[in-house]
Amino acid sequence: MSFRPEKGEASDASDSEDEYVRRANRLVARWSGTRQSVPDRSQLQGEVRRRADDAPRCRVEVLGRHILEPQREVPVMDRCEVLVVGAGPAGLSAALSARRAGADVLLLERYGCFGGTITTVGMETLGWYRYEGTEDCEGIGREMERVAERMGGTTKWPYNDSDCLDAEKFKLVADTLIKESGVRPLLHIWVVEVLVNSENNIYGVITESKSGRQAILASRVVDCTGDADIAHLAGCEYSVMDKSNGMGVTTVFNAVNVDVGKFKDYTARNPATYKDWSRTWQQTTSGKEENLKSPYLQSEFEKAAQAGVIPQDKLRHFGGSWSALSEAGEATNLNLVHQKGVDPTCVRSLTNAEMEGRQNVVHALDALRHTVPGFENAKLRNFAMTVGTRDSRKIMGTYNLTGEDVCNQARFEDAVGIFPEFIDGYNILILPTTGRFFQVPFGCMVPKTGPDNLLVAGRSVAGDRVSHAAMRNMMACTVTGQAAGVAAAVSIQQKRRTREVDITHVQKELRRQGVRLG
CATH class of the missing domain: 3.50.50.60 (FAD/NAD(P)-binding domain)
Structure with a gap:
């Protein structure tokens, strides 16, 4: 079965008419169950390649806990x-x-x-x-x-x-x-x-x-x-x-669906200062810093822990600063989740820190939703690409x-x-x-x-x-x-x-x- 358009239905241009006919006939063939032709397999799978025979290979010798790499050329x-x-x-x-x-x-x-x-x-x-x-x-x-x-x-x-x-x-x-x-x-x-x-x-x-x-x-x-x-x-x-004495690492995260106006009203009525930073550690200042306003959240996590919203034994990981707020209800640069004892030069230590940090962000959001006005409906927008290390x-x-x-x-x-x-x-x-x-x-x-x-x-x-x-x-x-x-x-x-x-x-x-x- 073949299909040709009625006079006047096809485009004035002959190439457009040919394309119209080709596509219509292909649709009819599909409907009728006619076996379809496919491109050559080489066109479907791309060019087949492998490493050149003379490419340098790393054939190693195993020596207990080490391996011995042979000398090789590097381009x-x-x-x-x-x-x-x-x-x-x-x-x-x-x-x-x-x-x-x-x-x-x-x-x-x-x-x-x-x-x-x-x-x-x-x-x-x-x-x-x-x-x-x-x-x-x-x-x-x-x-x-x-x-x-x-x-x-x-x-x-x-x-x-x-x-x-x-x-x-x-x-x-x-x-x-x-x-x-x-x-x-x-x-x-x-x-x-x-x-x-x-x-x-x-x-x-x-x-x-x-x-x-x-x-x-x-x-x-x-x-x-x-x-x-x-x-x-x-x-x-x-x-x-030593990692036990070094500064902690941070899992920064961003949230959406924040009622920014409500949150700003809350922070205006409950202003934090740098003196509040000493709630969880002994802080040294020159004195002039203590009464300056700071975008800081700490007591809110303590209240959430008391209410059983977050595990009490994880409370030490929470507390810190908030930063930018957008009209779209975004709270970004939430610097609220920390870990001590991480070695930034050890891949195993970093792996554990990444995974633990993400889980703690979930707890932090639970605490914010429960305790902080404006965050009742907040959702996670994203985690940082990597934990932030300080030294x-x-x-x-x-x-x-x-x-x-x-x-x-x-x-x-x-x-x-x-x-x-x-x-x-x-x-x-x-x-x-x-x-x-x-x-x-x-x-x-x-x-x-x-x-x-x-x-x-x-x-x-x-x-x-x-x-x-x-x-x-x-x-x-x-x-x-x-x-x-x-x-x-x-x-x-x-x-x-x-x-x-x-x-x-x-x-x-x-x-x-x-x-x-x-």
């Missing part, structure tokens, strides 16, 4: 002048500043987006500390906030002049900054080894990705991994806090920052930026309401031991516990990131090792890029 994937590993606030700043200083830059990131703690953990404040009297840094970190604002990706932080970033929108903000800069990015890639030559110079890394095991060669490497992974692989000395490895530098430095307005000849007197960690909270600030020295980014031409930026810079409570903050990470990127680029221009770079030229370029040094 060179790319080359650059400055290689930045890690694309959080420090890495973004390092890559952008090195490129602006004239270097060819590659930026590697293990996740599928840039932004680090902002986008993968959901911590939406580069700097939340701007109460009246703050003297803040300048540079790429502040630029990120301004670009986010122009792109409609910020809201006001609840109780001061700080901005909340939209973590999802910041992925686009970071993409825009990278695309416009000329930095060459690679996502979904992990560094697993470093390359050091006989002259003790680091000249590249070995990576793993969906593209396989490959090498990237570079004249300078900037470690912005947050855990000093590259410095660790390179054999640099570092300190590491692990810290390099031993040519200079190690101290608590004395960050609390007493330290000044340095090799200053590469400033940071306000803002200390948050290890039960210490000092907010920068007096205009006090300290200078950040280049030496805290230079490993004391290990290969040359490696710099470290971000929370892994050298220092003690108190200085870490300042330098771990994301805006401080942008300061060290920008300085490390510029220093790497300038050292190439001067043909000097990074530890021997002329700091006056680094400072000149930083000023040109808008960094405040004093």
Whole structure:
């Protein structure tokens, strides 16, 4: 049976008529049960491939608890002048500043987006500390906030002049900054080894990705991994806090269906201050912080535990800050679920923390729905992509920052930026309401031991516990990131090792890029 359209029914164009007839006849054939033809099988399954016969294979020898890998060739994937590993606030700043200083830059990131703690953990404040009297840094970190604002990706932080970033929108903000800069990015890639030559110079890394095991060669490497992974692989000395004494990790989550007006009325009638932070731990302040308003929830979880809504033995995991609220009923950056005793450099410890954290978020939402006005109908929107970690490895530098430095307005000849007197960690909270600030020295980014031409930026810079409570903050990470990127680029221009770079030229370029040094 065949079908032809009546005169006038088909299109005026002959090719349209032919297509009409073909489709109609195919439908009639299907209805009548006629066997249908199918494309050739090779067209359906795609090109069949296998590894080349001469491709290197890892035929291992098992030696008890270890294996012996044979020597093999690793293809060179790319080359650059400055290689930045890690694309959080420090890495973004390092890559952008090195490129602006004239270097060819590659930026590697293990996740599928840039932004680090902002986008993968959901911590939406580069700097939340701007109460009246703050003297803040300048540079790429502040630029990120301004670009986010122009792109409609910020809201006001609840109780001061700080901005909340939209973590999802910041992925686009970071993409825009990278695309416009000329930095060459690679996502979904992990560094697993470093390359050091006989002259003790680091000249590249070995990576793993969906593209396989490959090498990237570079004249300078900037470690912005947050855990000093590259410095660790390179054999640099570092300190590491025992996990029982380290700061906890956080499972950040976002909720929807929040009655924002009702919740704001509740917090206005029941204001929290930083003095309330001492309900569950002994906190040290300068005194001036205690009466400042804070977006904090703690007693609400205690009431939920008393009512049997959440397990009493888990109460220690709950309490913390809320942040951005939207007109659509979203509460994002809910920093309310914590765990102690987690080792951020151990995959088993991280696995347990991820799973335990998600289960505790379920309990936290139950508590909020039961106790907090406005959250009665709240639902989970999403978990963070990964738990947020606060400390692990810290390099031993040519200079190690101290608590004395960050609390007493330290000044340095090799200053590469400033940071306000803002200390948050290890039960210490000092907010920068007096205009006090300290200078950040280049030496805290230079490993004391290990290969040359490696710099470290971000929370892994050298220092003690108190200085870490300042330098771990994301805006401080942008300061060290920008300085490390510029220093790497300038050292190439001067043909000097990074530890021997002329700091006056680094400072000149930083000023040109808008960094405040004093």
